[in-house]
Amino acid sequence: xxxxxxxxxxxxxxxxxxxxxxxxxxADGLTLDGRPVPTDAQGRWIIGIGRDQLGEAWLGWFDxxxxxxxxxxxxxxxxxxxxxxxxxxxxxxxxxxxxxxxAEVARITAVRAGAVAHPHDADGWAARFTAPADGAVTGVFGxxxxxxxxxxxxxxxxxxxxxxxxxxxxxxxxxxxxxxxxFTLEGNLVMIDHGLGLVSALLHLARIDVVPGQYVAAGETIxxxxxxxxxxxxxxxxSVTWGTTRLDPALLLGQLP
Numbered sequence: 001x002x003x004x005x006x007x008x009x010x011x012x013x014x015x016x017x018x019x020x021x022x023x024x025x026x027a028d029g030l031t032l033d034g035r036p037v038p039t040d041a042q043g044r045w046i047i048g049i050g051r052d053q054l055g056e057a058w059l060g061w062f063d064x065x066x067x068x069x070x071x072x073x074x075x076x077x078x079x080x081x082x083x084x085x086x087x088x089x090x091x092x093x094x095x096x097x098x099x100x101x102x103a104e105v106a107r108i109t110a111v112r113a114g115a116v117a118h119p120h121d122a123d124g125w126a127a128r129f130t131a132p133a134d135g136a137v138t139g140v141f142g143x144x145x146x147x148x149x150x151x152x153x154x155x156x157x158x159x160x161x162x163x164x165x166x167x168x169x170x171x172x173x174x175x176x177x178x179x180x181x182x183f184t185l186e187g188n189l190v191m192i193d194h195g196l197g198l199v200s201a202l203l204h205l206a207r208i209d210v211v212p213g214q215y216v217a218a219g220e221t222i223x224x225x226x227x228x229x230x231x232x233x234x235x236x237x238x239s240v241t242w243g244t245t246r247l248d249p250a251l252l253l254g255q256l257p
Contacts, residue, residue, distance in 0.1 A: 048242030187229025
């Protein structure tokens with residue numbers, strides 16, 4: 001993998017994309033639009049750009065001459081609209097959803113916050129990512145979904161139409177931070193911390209084969225593809241976040257639908 005030195009001009013980054021690089025020797029204090037960005041012991045870093053971020057982002061750092069930085073151009077994308085009238089906005093009764101959902105969201109949020117607070121526990125972020133299941137792409141990141149005639153938030157990940165019971169794999173090495181379910185929307189859920197704030201979530205699993213705190217290698221089986229939670233049929237939903245920023249998993253694979 002080639003690493004961008006932060007002292008050279010940076011190419012455009014697509015909405016939902018990532019950029020990896022390495023600080024020049026002696027530089028520190030990396031920030032993105034004023035927010036601290038963790039680096040590893042070699043000064044390597046990864047940043048993520050959100051779906052709706054426009055214009056430019058500022059990558060700043062300190063070197064022997066003081067504060068400096070580079071502007072990153074954000075390349076806009078077009079987003080699909082997907083109408084799924086047969087899929088209910090909520091898979092359980094409203095009262096049950098309202099009672100269960102806040103605690104579920106809190107657990108998921110805590111995993112992502114923990115990955116930011118402890119960014120050096122894993123280094124899978126620096127390696128090549130691979131698809132976590134074998135199957136055609138059936139849903140793309142960023143698309144606007146209409147469920148049961150009710151517009152929803154943009155689709156947060158990549159759907160792979162894998163067969164029920166087929167292996168679900170870790171897309172990169174990391175530490176399992178959550179392995180539980182079924183959640184109301186996500187079903188049986190596994191979340192993997194890849195380091196530097198990058199987290200994968202694998203949803204709708206029929207079976208979970210890992211436990212929290214377990215290290216998983218890239219490509220290791222973490223469970224089986226299923227249709228638990230809000231799903232019309234067997235598939236694997238893979239989402240990726242950098243801190244609180246939702247990213248397009250397809251771009252980590254080098255694919256732009």
